[in-house]
């Protein structure tokens with residue numbers, strides 16, 4: 001039997017840090033959660049958060065995402081009235097001339113038993129409300145089992161349990177780093193000079209994860225691009241499904257708003273001297289005009305906010321979960337699909353921290369795979 005952990009320090013107040021922290025508390029560890037600014041101030045505060053395993057990917061990643069969706073379904077079933085977690089399906093279509101690729105995507109989804117329907121525009125209205133059939137490509141895919149979550153709401157929900165279970169939260173800590181003693185992780189020092197000891201440390205710093213472990217001499221390759229999420233002012237849109245289309249991705253958001261993103265405007269984003277980002281307001285409106293065209297009646301959409309920052313993507317596109325071989329006691333969680341994997345990733349990683357047993361579903365995703 002491993003010695004029970006007295007305390008774990010988790011760095012990062014996004015969905016992966018919060019989810020891991022809550023699962024550690026449920027398992028009986030004491031937890032200090034340290035984050036640079038406010039909770040959800042990183043990628044989790046500006047995520048489209050489409051819950052899915054659509055498209056084609058290696059089996060281990062698909063299975064992990066399906067387990068991720070499973071945990072959300074359990075949460076949904078406990079209270080289907082939540083306006084921040086919905087399973088109302090999603091529609092996908094590609095650009096003009098991409099019908100073959102759409103058929104291949106559908107076939108590969110069917111091959112692993114994913115609920116996937118190849119449809120024509122005329123069928124859309126009977127499957128999901130308020131999508132403009134004139135905007136839909138000749139071949140589209142409807143995935144009725146997919147959904148979306150608002151991560152700031154989920155984080156708030158999980159933090160209630162965190163507090164009930166006696167977790168210790170440190171916000172506005174500045175940039176924290178991992179302390180090694182004799183090569184083993186023994187705690188964290190914060191950017192504001194605080195010191196927090198622990199028997200283990202979890203690094204869940206979103207796109208900054210590679211930088212935090214680089215300070216320990218460890219390489220995790222990084223391909224995190226700059227991205228933007230736009231949230232609209234409240235509007236009677238009636239949309240239920242998540243839409244993934246050639247020029248806009250959009251989902252409903254609490255309070256009758258919509259959340260939208262894409263990648264075609266990446267080059268219009270500039271980085272300021274202080275590390276923040278800017279984009280011309282005309283680009284924000286152009287994205288919303290694309291979204292409006294997807295909805296029946298073309299509602300006038302106005303931006304309430306647009307948030308720009310890096311979207312965490314490991315160098316090889318696959319998740320990174322587990323203990324650092326070169327720094328025992330230090331665990332990392334760094335992934336692209338962090339909304340879909342938020343609950344399952346925290347659960348499995350916390351299990352590894354608590355027991356020392358490596359979970360087979362994380363076997364493909366170890367941090368040691370990157371060249372030293």
Ligand SMILES: Cc1cc2nc3c(=O)[nH]c(=O)nc-3n(C[C@H](O)[C@H](O)[C@H](O)COP(=O)(O)OP(=O)(O)OC[C@H]3O[C@@H](n4cnc5c(N)ncnc54)[C@H](O)[C@@H]3O)c2cc1C
Nearest residue numbers: 012014015016036042043044047048050176206338339340
């Ligand atoms: C535009 C966009 C669209 C997306 N769409 C989807 C999608 O459709 N489906 C999906 O599954 N996923 C999606 N994602 C990805 C998903 O949102 C992220 O993978 C997930 O939110 C990452 O959570 P995290 O906890 O790892 O990181 P973050 O939310 O970034 O949290 C990390 C936290 O750590 C803090 N931090 C960083 N460094 C330090 C330090 N040194 N010391 C202290 N604190 C530190 C940061 O301030 C931040 O609060 C999207 C992301 C973006 C940005």
